Amino acid sequence: MLAGCGQQSASHHDGSASSVSSASSVSATPSREVKVSLSAVVELMHDRWGDDVDLTSIEIEPVGSRYQYEVEAVNDDTEYQMVLNGRTGKVVRHSEQPLDADEAGGAERREKGIATDKLRALGHVTAAATKAVPGTATEWSLKKDDGVPVWSVKVRSKQGTMHEVDVQADNVAVLSSEDDD
Numbered sequence: 001m002l003a004g005c006g007q008q009s010a011s012h013h014d015g016s017a018s019s020v021s022s023a024s025s026v027s028a029t030p031s032r033e034v035k036v037s038l039s040a041v042v043e044l045m046h047d048r049w050g051d052d053v054d055l056t057s058i059e060i061e062p063v064g065s066r067y068q069y070e071v072e073a074v075n076d077d078t079e080y081q082m083v084l085n086g087r088t089g090k091v092v093r094h095s096e097q098p099l100d101a102d103e104a105g106g107a108e109r110r111e112k113g114i115a116t117d118k119l120r121a122l123g124h125v126t127a128a129a130t131k132a133v134p135g136t137a138t139e140w141s142l143k144k145d146d147g148v149p150v151w152s153v154k155v156r157s158k159q160g161t162m163h164e165v166d167v168q169a170d171n172v173a174v175l176s177s178e179d180d181d
Helices: 038-049 107-112 122-132
Strands: 054-063 066-074 078-085 091-098 135-145 148-157 162-168 174-179
Touching: 038 054, 038 066, 038 078, 038 091, 054 107, 066 107, 107 135, 122 135, 122 148, 122 162, 122 174, 135 162
Parallel strands: none
Antiparallel strands: 054 066, 054 135, 066 078, 078 091, 135 148, 148 162, 162 174
């Protein structure tokens, strides 16, 4: 199950990263549920680093019997990284480091920053990917591609082959699908 499947967007609001809402069922083993909503992750990012940071990437991957989020963000001069338990929202580790001179002054932010107010919920992204390739979504990665926020979703088809489906993050349009074996 994915929390936040009914949410339209990820936005900054009050609550905690471990907040869980009702969800639609998605093919995944019960021990590998992603229960932390995308909006809760964005909120935690802003709570930890302030409102003047932009999301640059999110990766959601299985680690043992659970999923974890790897979140990266940036402001004009600093890069931030955080790893969260995907079931509880607990911060596993976090770090920050100054940007290199060629990335500072907002250059990295302009190139990679993702506006989070229009991101569709992970459940919608997963539904689009598994409609394009019927099967089970196993990993998600959000990055900006040619100025557009794109989720790359790894889907194990019903035949057992791996596929990568690219889904536009703000309107869930499927952009491409290819074998990932």
